[in-house]
Amino acid sequence: MTISQWPAQERPRERLIEQGATALSDAELLAIFLRTGVAGTSAVALARQLLHHFGSLTALLTADKQEFCSIHGLGEAKYVQLQATLELARRYLACEVERSSALSSPQAVRDYLRSHLHGLGEEHFVLLLLDSQHRVIKLERLSRGTIDAASVYPREVVKTTLAANAAAVILAHNHPSGVAEPSQADRHITGRIQQALALVDVPVLDHLVVGSGQSCSFAERGWL
Known part of the structure; x- marks a missing residue:
């Protein structure tokens, strides 16, 4: 039986319209994105198979092109659509935080930085510049690659901070491995x-390491 033959109250699209997106499971939301299944398999059943294959929704959403396209029922067009959808979500969340009042909680900081760093295939080191009210001035990307190899120079951090007239900063980088535990480096x-930065009286409020579905705060661990 195809989804179109299901009772209306059980179809993902109809349920989303009537009950809202939060009422749907991961598989149902993914089925709406997929739109169609494959021969003998509905979009919902295919979505469940994909979640089982990748192990989690996060693993599916961050899969590289080769792995994603190797699955029957998927392909380059679906991969491109998914990447565009993820980027729209990142930009939406970033805009919402930038338009809001000060970043008043660790969770607000995590949400903002995850919108920029989650799912990237290589390590990025960023500097979040804040004004005296802890509102976001801008996010500056300082390096790309591992921290050891793509050296982050303190003098460049100071230069960038002073140029933006920032009153405080938060450091952040992602671990593509998905493990958020900070290294000695x-x-x-x-x-x-x-x-x-202490030499120019600008405090480092935190350093956040973003992994897959998790993050680690230096401030919460008492390291700052």
Whole structure:
């Protein structure tokens, strides 16, 4: 039986319209994105198979092109659509945070930075510049690649901070492996940047390491 033959109250699209997107399961939301299944398999059944294959929704959404397109029923067109959808979500969340009042909680910071760093295939190190009310001035991307290889220079952090007239900063980078546990290199560069910015009276409020579905705050661990 195809989805069009299901009772209206059980069809994902109709349920979303009547009850809202939050009422749907991961598989149902994914089925709406897929639109169609494959021969003998509905879109919902295909969505469930995909979630089982990848192990989680996060793993599916962050799969590389080769792995994604290797699955029967998917392909380059679906991959492009998915990447565009994810980027729209990132930009929406970033805009919402930038338009709102100050970043008043660790969760607000996590949401903002995850919108920029989650799902990237390589390591990015960013500097979140804040005014005296802890409102976002801008997000500056300082390096791309591992922290060891794509050195983050404290003098460049100071230069960028002063140019933006920032009153405080938050450091952040992602771990493409998905594990948010900071390395010794992470702690070392954080200390160097903190010392450099102390010379111009700009505090480092936090350093957030973004993984897959998790993050680690230096401030919460008492490392700053």
